[in-house]
Every structure is written in structure tokens, then in C-alpha cells.
Amino acid sequence: MAHTRITRTAVLTFEHISEVVRAVGLDRFMDDIISGLSCAGANLDPEATVVLERSGFQYTKPDVGLIEWMPSMELGRAVGIKTVGYHPTNPTQRLLPSVMSTTSIHDTSTGQLTALVDSTLLTALRTGAASAVVTHILASPEASVVGIVGAGAQAVTQIHAISRVRQITRVIAFDTDPAVSATLASRLPLSVPVTVVETAAEAIALADIVCSATTVDIGAGPVLPDCGYLPHVHINAVGSDFPGKVEVPVALLRAAFVVPDDPPQCIREGESQQLELSELGPSLPELISNAGQYEHFQQEISVFDSTGWSLEDLIVAELALDHARQLGIGMFIDLQSTPTDPYSPYEDVLG
Amino acid sequence: MAHTRITRTAVLTFEHISEVVRAVGLDRFMDDIISGLSCAGANLDPEATVVLERSGFQYTKPDVGLIEWMPSMELGRAVGIKTVGYHPTNPTQRLLPSVMSTTSIHDTSTGQLTALVDSTLLTALRTGAASAVVTHILASPEASVVGIVGAGAQAVTQIHAISRVRQITRVIAFDTDPAVSATLASRLPLSVPVTVVETAAEAIALADIVCSATTVDIGAGPVLPDCGYLPHVHINAVGSDFPGKVEVPVALLRAAFVVPDDPPQCIREGESQQLELSELGPSLPELISNAGQYEHFQQEISVFDSTGWSLEDLIVAELALDHARQLGIGMFIDLQSTPTDPYSPYEDVLG
Numbered sequence: 203m204a205h206t207r208i209t210r211t212a213v214l215t216f217e218h219i220s221e222v223v224r225a226v227g228l229d230r231f232m233d234d235i236i237s238g239l240s241c242a243g244a245n246l247d248p249e250a251t252v253v254l255e256r257s258g259f260q261y262t263k264p265d266v267g268l269i270e271w272m273p274s275m276e277l278g279r280a281v282g283i284k285t286v287g288y289h290p291t292n293p294t295q296r297l298l299p300s301v302m303s304t305t306s307i308h309d310t311s312t313g314q315l316t317a318l319v320d321s322t323l324l325t326a327l328r329t330g331a332a333s334a335v336v337t338h339i340l341a342s343p344e345a346s347v348v349g350i351v352g353a354g355a356q357a358v359t360q361i362h363a364i365s366r367v368r369q370i371t372r373v374i375a376f377d378t379d380p381a382v383s384a385t386l387a388s389r390l391p392l393s394v395p396v397t398v399v400e401t402a403a404e405a406i407a408l409a410d411i412v413c414s415a416t417t418v419d420i421g422a423g424p425v426l427p428d429c430g431y432l433p434h435v436h437i438n439a440v441g442s443d444f445p446g447k448v449e450v451p452v453a454l455l456r457a458a459f460v461v462p463d464d465p466p467q468c469i470r471e472g473e474s475q476q477l478e479l480s481e482l483g484p485s486l487p488e489l490i491s492n493a494g495q496y497e498h499f500q501q502e503i504s505v506f507d508s509t510g511w512s513l514e515d516l517i518v519a520e521l522a523l524d525h526a527r528q529l530g531i532g533m534f535i536d537l538q539s540t541p542t543d544p545y546s547p548y549e550d551v552l553g
Numbered sequence: 554m555a556h557t558r559i560t561r562t563a564v565l566t567f568e569h570i571s572e573v574v575r576a577v578g579l580d581r582f583m584d585d586i587i588s589g590l591s592c593a594g595a596n597l598d599p600e601a602t603v604v605l606e607r608s609g610f611q612y613t614k615p616d617v618g619l620i621e622w623m624p625s626m627e628l629g630r631a632v633g634i635k636t637v638g639y640h641p642t643n644p645t646q647r648l649l650p651s652v653m654s655t656t657s658i659h660d661t662s663t664g665q666l667t668a669l670v671d672s673t674l675l676t677a678l679r680t681g682a683a684s685a686v687v688t689h690i691l692a693s694p695e696a697s698v699v700g701i702v703g704a705g706a707q708a709v710t711q712i713h714a715i716s717r718v719r720q721i722t723r724v725i726a727f728d729t730d731p732a733v734s735a736t737l738a739s740r741l742p743l744s745v746p747v748t749v750v751e752t753a754a755e756a757i758a759l760a761d762i763v764c765s766a767t768t769v770d771i772g773a774g775p776v777l778p779d780c781g782y783l784p785h786v787h788i789n790a791v792g793s794d795f796p797g798k799v800e801v802p803v804a805l806l807r808a809a810f811v812v813p814d815d816p817p818q819c820i821r822e823g824e825s826q827q828l829e830l831s832e833l834g835p836s837l838p839e840l841i842s843n844a845g846q847y848e849h850f851q852q853e854i855s856v857f858d859s860t861g862w863s864l865e866d867l868i869v870a871e872l873a874l875d876h877a878r879q880l881g882i883g884m885f886i887d888l889q890s891t892p893t894d895p896y897s898p899y900e901d902v903l904g
Contacts, residue, residue: 216890220901228902252610259603261661263629269659271622271634275610281620283636285657287664293895302664302889306636306657308620310612313638313653318669320889326898354896362899382896389897533886538653538671539567544644545705545733546740547677548713550571551579 211537212317218532222525235331238517243490253513255467265291272512281308282516290417305519319519328518330363333438336506338367339493341436346371349409351402352416353377353386360413376405403427412437420446440508442472452476458503463511472509562888563668569883573876586682589868594841601628604864606818616642623863632659633867641768656870670870679869681714684789687857689718690844692787697722700760702753703767704728704737711764727756754778763788771797791859793823803827809854814862823860
């Protein structure tokens with residue numbers, strides 16, 4: 203079996219990703235994602251970068267769940283496709299995260315799969331980082347109190363990411379499961395006082411910044427109160443990612459400056475399901491590109507409708523791959539190859 | 554780092570696939586795919602099996618190419634997504650096959666990636682098998698002469714697959730590159746006389762069954778002659794997979810009974826681009842389900858518009874995985890996992 207070209211696929215498993223993040227340092231890795239997103243958003247050239255809306259399968263058997271794909275392309279270089287599963291019963295029934303995902307990266311010269319990256323941690327990180335980018339632009343510069351509604355895995359990366367752009371002095375946390383909010387402090391990578399409260403209203407009352415990240419059932423939302431917010435509150439709503447699932451009351455959205463990460467996707471499955479396209483503010487890249495223009499919203503109510511933007515996944519996967527390459531972390535698999543004669547598909551089989 | 558659940562992803566590289574096919578036997582493996590497709594087509598329950606049209610990125614830089622994804626779901630069990638690159642300059646410029654692909658399989662209970670399978674050979678095999686399924690139904694029972702237009706990699710699996718459903722006594726082959734048609738006989742897994750001819754008209758003149766599998770440029774087709782066919786010819790047109798790329802003249806299509814594998818996809822990028830939806834015959838699964846009803850077309854001109862049906866990829870990948878499991882072939886990667894506490898995304902990083 204002679205092969206003129208062996209094509210190597212880089213694989214980063216969850217252990218490799220952890221190793222990379224430990225080696226780089228969690229704070230620096232988060233900072234890199236935040237600046238990577240800011241940079242990509244500010245320099246987005248629609249001729250060179252194509253970001254598609256995700257699509258996928260949604261189902262109610264065996265349990266409610268979905269499997270979707272989130273594609274983006276840097277023209278002339280790479281296509282990234284993150285495949286993500288969202289299965290809200292995973293943590294309680296299977297001791298698995300509700301969101302599990304992998305990102306595949308393909309060379310646009312050859313079609314080869316150049317890399318496969320476990321993206322469960324990376325997705326949590328980039329979701330935090332996206333909130334940090336928007337929080338940096340839209341939250342009060344003096345914002346210091348973070349209110350949490352939904353204290354699971356996403357809350358951890360939200361608080362961590364926000365701590366990189368604002369000086370957090372206090373977290374006030376609510377979860378429908380008190381056992382979850384009780385452990386939030388111990389799961390954070392920073393030292394900050396966490397007050398556990400019994401209602402969402404208490405969590406948001408003193409908050410300069412609110413993060414909602416719940417697994418509320420379809421049709422059961424919203425989870426945030428209608429009123430009782432500080433007049434300058436910035437809300438990162440990261441839980442909506444499914445038609446019918448919402449966290450923010452429509453009256454609050456209507457009163458707020460709303461930034462959808464990906465407008466058509468947000469209209470379909472984000473908080474913006476409750477709005478018309480004309481009621482939305484700028485998209486995430488538009489906000490980043492014209493940040494100065496929106497600074498006055500730091501003193502008003504703003505909502506980041508974060509459904510997950512496909513380009514975030516390509517950026518964070520390539521960041522992890524770059525660090526892994528430099529650190530010598532990861533494995534390579536001879537996944538795809540070619541017979542000596544590309545016209546002879548059976549060469550290896552008959553040879 | 555304590556993990557309550559390590560999730561193993563089965564990986565089949567090109568070498569594992571070759572090993573499986575060698576162990577099972579090429580003919581038996583092809584027969585298994587042919588009967589797997591026939592069976593799936595005959596029993597297709599739209600409530601249980603969801604096949605989506607492919608979508609993807611098409612581009613002209615650095616060269617003309619595309620990267621697409623082809624998703625299908627067996628409800629309550631698995632989602633399969635084949636990601637495929639088509640880069641027609643691969644063989645001449647990079648010694649790589651023009652079509653390279655991998656299939657990922659996801660568990661619909663958890664979202665986990667259960668398998669990653671190199672699908673370059675499997676795609677060629679299932680494309681052959683799909684033609685064999687249709688040829689079995691629509692070609693004359695006495696068909697014995699196969700005319701080939703485009704003698705590259707796909708021609709090999711077309712001829713092989715057809716040989717499993719009809720007694721082939723002769724192949725007449727044309728390729729725009731005489732060096733390619735000259736080696737066709739040596740690349741086949743069966744012994745059959747191959748006559749190399751200098752025009753497509755000669756390749757089809759005596760053929761009971763024609764296979765067109767070319768990399769004709771967008772806008773440069775068709776490649777098959779308008780006329781000169783036997784009155785009962787069955788044509789498997791497997792090359793069209795890109796808007797603007799066609800192999801069969803529209804007059805011939807209009808005169809023929811046309812079976813699109815996936816009608817909306819064929820209308821968009823197959824031979825059926827040249828037709829209205831109302832001019833199409835039954836889809837591949839409809840043809841299989843009602844084969845008896847279409848038997849009289851064995852004596853008339855018929856065209857199989859084969860663009861690639863997503864379910865074919867799930868079937869062939871799972872067939873390979875089943876054989877691999879039984880044979881103990883393949884590797885497992887601990888790709889995705891979970892911290893002890895699914896609410897603690899940083900557990901491994903900080904631990």
C-alpha cells in the first residue's frame with residue numbers, strides 16, 4: 203500500500219483542551235477569545251467571511267433535544283462546522299453536560315478534514331467571551347454587581363468572562379434548584395462573594411449586569427422578572443436557543459436596546475423570537491464595529507440576545523489548535539488518504 | 554481528574570475501512586450496501602427517518618470547490634452528517650481524490666459524537682450501490698453492455714455495483730483524457746473486456762446501460778450525446794452535484810423516465826436542474842417502494858439523476874461500523890467527556 207499523500211487530521215480531545223487551557227492559563231485563554239472575537243467582529247468582511255445560520259434536527263424522542271450544525275467559512279482558507287447537541291436532561295439523567303459539541307475544520311483547497319476539536323469547554327468559553335465583548339461595550343463602566351438567573355455551567359463562564367472586562371465585587375445568584383446555586387461559588391475560577399437568593403427578582407434587583415442561562419422548558423419562560431431592574435442594567439441572555447424557549451419578558455425587551463448575535467437566528471430561536479426584525483438593534487459584529495456610537499446605552503437597559511454565532515466556534519477552535527501546535531499538545535490521525543492513483547478507489551482494497 | 558462517564562468515539566480511518574472491506578469481501582460488502590439501500594428505501598417511514606437536503610459553501614477561490622454537509626436522522630437513535638469536499642482539481646494538482654468526505658454519527662439521546670468514519674471509499678461504494686439499485690429496477694433484464702462516459706474513480710464503483718445486478722459482458726469507455734480510459738480495465742475488481750473509444754457517441758451506441766461520471770466544468774455540459782442510444786437504455790448520471798453542472802442533454806431527459814434520488818436537491822444541482830418538478834418521475838425511495846409498477850420502463854429510456862442522498866451515507870457508515878465492531882477493527886478516542894460535576898466546566902482546568 204503506497205501512498206503519495208497521507209493527510210493528517212489533528213485531534214484535540216477534552217483532555218488536550220484542558221491541557222492547553224491549563225498551559226496557557228485560564229484568564230489569558232479567555233482574554234484571547236475576547237480579543238479574537240472583538241477583532242473578528244470589527245474586521246468582518248462579508249466577502250471573505252461567510253457565517254451561515256445553524257440548522258439541525260429537533261426532536262422530543264427519546265427526550266427533548268436537538269443536534270445542529272453551525273458552519274462558517276474564511277474564504278480561501280477554512281470551513282469550520284461545529285456540531286452541537288443540546289439535551290437538557292443530560293445533567294440530571296446521565297451526568298453529562300446539556301451542551302456537547304465538536305468542531306471540524308476543513309481545508310477549502312482540498313476538502314480534507316484538517317482538525318476535529320472537542321468543543322464542549324470551548325463553547326462555554328466562547329459563550330462567556332461573547333457576553334464579555336458586549337458587556338464591555340454596553341454595561342456601565344462602574345458595573346460591579348452581577349445577577350445570575352440559572353447557576354449551572356454557563357453561569358461559571360459568564361461570570362469569569364465578565365470579570366475580565368469589569369471589576370466584579372459581588373454575585374447574586376438564583377437557580378430553581380437551590381443545590382445548584384449553593385455550589386456556584388466553589389465552581390468559579392475567581393474569588394468573589396456569591397449571595398444565593400430564592401427568587402429571580404432578588405437576583406436582579408441590585409445587578410448592574412444580569413446573566414440568564416437556564417434550561418427553562420419550551421413555552422415555560424420567561425424566567426426574568428418584568429421589572430425591578432437598575433435603570434442601566436445590561437442583560438446577557440444566553441439560554442435561548444430553541445424555538446419557543448425564552449428567558450426575557452417581551453415588555454423588558456421592548457424597553458431595551460437589543461443586540462442579537464445573529465439576527466435571523468435570534469428571530470427564529472433567541473429572545474428576539476418575541477420581536478420583529480425592525481425592533482432589533484445592531485448585530486454583534488455591527489455593535490463591535492461601531493462600538494463608540496453605542497456607548498450611551500451604558501446608561502440604559504440593554505439585552506444581548508446570545509444564541510451562538512457560528513464564527514465564534516471557528517475562532518475558538520483555531521485558537522485552541524494554534525496553542526496546541528505551539529505546545530506540542532494533541533494527536534494526529536491518518537484519517538483520510540488516497541491511493542497512489544486517485545482514479546483507483548479499490549487500490550487499497552485489492553492491493 | 555475523576556470522570557464518571559468517559560464517552561468513546563469510534564474512529565474508522567481509510568486504513569480501517571480498507572481492512573473491513575477486505576475482510577468482508579468487496580463483492581459481499583457491495584451487496585450489503587445494495588440491499589441496505591433497497592431495504593431502507595422500501596421501508597422509509599417519514600415519521601422515523603428524516604433526510605435533509607445538503608447545503609454548504611461553494612467557492613471559486615483558491616480553486617472551484619465546495620464543502621457541504623449531508624444530514625439524516627433515524628429518530629430516537631442517530632443523526633448522521635457526512636461532510637464532503639468536492640475539488641475537481643485534486644487529482645491533477647494534488648494527487649488527491651476529487652471527492653473526500655467523513656461521516657460523523659451522533660447519539661440522539663445525549664448529543665455525543667459516537668463515531669467518525671472516513672467516507673471517501675464509502676461514498677464511491679454507495680454511489681455505485683444506488684445506481685445498482687435503480688439499474689436493477691429499470692435496466693433491461695438482459696442488459697450486458699455498459700457504456701462509460703468519464704472513466705475516473707466513480708466509473709470503477711459504477712461498473713462493479715452494476716455487475717452485482719446484471720451480467721456485464723462488455724464495457725465501452727470514453728474519457729476526455731485517454732490516459733484515464735486506458736487504465737480503466739486495470740482498476741476494475743472484475744474481469745470484463747473494456748473497449749476504449751474516442752468519443753462519447755461510440756461509448757453509448759451499443760450500451761444497454763450508460764454511466765456518466767465526469768468532472769465537466771460548470772456551464773460546459775452536457776457531455777452525453779443527444780441521440781444514438783438503444784431504445785431501452787438506462788442511464789446512471791452520477792456526475793452532477795453543482796448548480797450549472799450537467800451531463801445529460803435536456804432533450805434526452807425530456808424523452809426519458811427520470812428518477813431523481815432526492816427531488817429538491819436534483820432540481821437544484823442535478824440533471825433535473827434542466828427540468829420542472831412536474832417532469833420528474835418518482836424519487837429513489839418511491840421507485841424502490843413501488844418497483845413492480847415501474848417495470849415496463851425496462852424497455853424504455855430511463856435516467857437516474859444521482860446527486861447523492863444523505864441517508865445513503867448513514868447506511869453505509871453504519872454498515873462499516875457494524876462490520877468493524879464484529880471484526881475488532883478500528884480505534885476509539887476519548888474525545889468528549891464530562892467533569893464529575895456537569896455544572897462545573899472548569900473542573901478539569903482548575904483541578
